[in-house]
Amino acid sequence: MGFYCKLLSIVLCCVLVGSMKCFAQGDGNVVYRDYTRQEAALLDSLKKEGVLPLFKGMRALRQQAQGVKESTPVNIVPRRAGKRVMTPENIIKERRASVLTVNKYQGVTTRPDMVYGWATAVVLTADGVCVTNFHVFWELLDPAAKLNPADSVIFVATEDGRAYPITEILSFNKAADMAFFKIDTRGDVLTPMPLGDDLSAGANVHLLSNPEGYPYAYTHGRVSRTIALNPGDPFSRRMEMTADFAKGSSGGPIMDDRGNMVSMVSSIRAIYFSNQPPYNLQMNVKLTIPVSSFKRLMLNIN
Numbered sequence: 001m002g003f004y005c006k007l008l009s010i011v012l013c014c015v016l017v018g019s020m021k022c023f024a025q026g027d028g029n030v031v032y033r034d035y036t037r038q039e040a041a042l043l044d045s046l047k048k049e050g051v052l053p054l055f056k057g058m059r060a061l062r063q064q065a066q067g068v069k070e071s072t073p074v075n076i077v078p079r080r081a082g083k084r085v086m087t088p089e090n091i092i093k094e095r096r097a098s099v100l101t102v103n104k105y106q107g108v109t110t111r112p113d114m115v116y117g118w119a120t121a122v123v124l125t126a127d128g129v130c131v132t133n134f135h136v137f138w139e140l141l142d143p144a145a146k147l148n149p150a151d152s153v154i155f156v157a158t159e160d161g162r163a164y165p166i167t168e169i170l171s172f173n174k175a176a177d178m179a180f181f182k183i184d185t186r187g188d189v190l191t192p193m194p195l196g197d198d199l200s201a202g203a204n205v206h207l208l209s210n211p212e213g214y215p216y217a218y219t220h221g222r223v224s225r226t227i228a229l230n231p232g233d234p235f236s237r238r239m240e241m242t243a244d245f246a247k248g249s250s251g252g253p254i255m256d257d258r259g260n261m262v263s264m265v266s267s268i269r270a271i272y273f274s275n276q277p278p279y280n281l282q283m284n285v286k287l288t289i290p291v292s293s294f295k296r297l298m299l300n301i302n
Contacts (some may be wrong), residue, residue, distance in 0.1 A: 033159075035215050039103070041161050043115040046105060046153075054184070055105075055153045055165040058140070062147060065140040065169040072171040074180045076129055077300045079194040081260045091206050091259045092218050096159060098123045098193035099253060101210050102136060103163075105153040120209045120252040121156055121181075122261060123190045128164070128183040130156065131294060132251030133266060134172050137179050141172055156183055159216055164188075176235035176293040177266045193253055196260025198290040199223050199239065207243045209252025209265055219244040226290070234296065238287045239263045245286060254288055263288040 046052050056064075086094070102119040121132040137154075139145045157163045164183040172179040199205065203223045211217055221242030230236035245252060245265050254263040266287045273280035295301045 033216075038101075038161070038215060039115045039117060042103060042157055042163055043105070043113065045161060045163050046115065046155075047113075051163075052105075052153070055155055056167060057153055058147050058151050061154065061166060061169070062140045065137065066143060068141075068169050068171065070171075071173050071297060073299050074129070074171045074297050075300065076124055076180075076298045078124060078298065079192040081194050081196045082258045085257050086259045088206060088218070088220060091255055092208060095193060095253070095255065095259050096208060096216060097191040099208050099210075099216070100130065100156040100158060100164075101215055102132060102154065102156055102251065104151050105155065106150045107152040109150055117210060117212060117215065117248055118154065119248060119250040120265070122193050122251065122253045122264070124180075124195075125192050126189050128185040128190060129170065129180060130183060131178060131180050131264065133264070133289075134174050134177045134179050135267075136250050137169060137172070137181070140169060141174075141179065162186075162188065171297055173235050173293070173297065175230070175233055176289055178264065178289055178293060180297070193261045194259065195291055195294070196256050196258065196262045198226070198292050199256060199262050201225055204257050205241050205243055205262070206255045206257075206259075207245060207249070207252055207265070208255075209245055209249035211246035212248035214248075224285075235293055237290055237293065238266070239290045241286050241288060243286065261291060263290050264294075265289075 100121045101117055102121050103115050104118050105115050107113050119132060119136040121130045123130050134141060139147050155163055155165055164185060166181055167184050168182050170180040170182055201223050205223060206220045208216060208218050223239055223241050225240040228237050249265045252265040253261040256262045266289050269285040270281055271283040273282050
């Protein structure tokens with residue numbers, strides 16, 4: 001009897017040690033990032049000698065954008081859609097390199113110069129073709145818009161702080177709230193996001209975006225409706241979903257269970273109980289741009 005008690009004790013100790021080892025390994029895989037320093041670090045990077053002059057200013061970029069015709073076809077060979085079902089953890093891990101922050105640099109005025117987060121963009125090709133919303137670049141694309149005199153440069157950056165100049169706007173469609181643009185990768189080979197297909201109501205969706213103050217935040221939900229704002233215009237199609245997003249998420253990728261981009265964040269419409277105080281917000285409707293809208297402007301879609 002004593003022998004079996006000792007044997008049982010040894011087995012339990014082994015199980016306990018093994019469990020503790022697993023927990024320790026799990027903790028070791030979690031990366032805790034200090035995002036509060038992200039904008040300050042980008043400012044330091046831009047101010048290094050010889051870096052900022054490489055970035056095209058807002059006025060020069062606007063002048064270039066004004067010469068771009070709406071719905072110009074874009075020469076893009078998209079990354080092939082994945083077929084393997086992924087866990088949310090793997091979707092975040094394997095797709096975050098394809099998600100960029102869109103930032104603005106303000107030069108010294110009555111206050112010190114600064115960088116602030118503006119929106120989100122998605123990498124489509126290894127050499128730097130990206131996509132975001134039309135409204136992210138509306139100051140550059142809308143002839144009636146006026147530039148904010150405080151804004152000097154608009155650029156993109158990776159999560160690890162690598163900043164890239166935006167060199168040109170390639171195409172846009174206002175009805176689809178989308179714009180393609182090119183960045184100078186500065187010799188880096190980027191990781192493009194694979195493109196999937198439009199989803200039906202009820203399908204799972206995953207979002208990785210940069211809501212103001214909370215970069216690289218993940219949310220998930222389901223497709224709630226697929227609608228046409230203008231039945232005669234395929235660019236007016238929208239996919240509504242329940243996954244949360246906010247200011248700064250514009251241009252963020254919505255992905256299916258295989259990590260393929262199926263839509264892009266666009267806007268929110270709030271439903272209130274009353275149109276006068278107290279308004280009593282009841283629901284936010286999240287509108288996104290289905291991937292079929294992107295594909296309409298791509299030359300190399302099979």
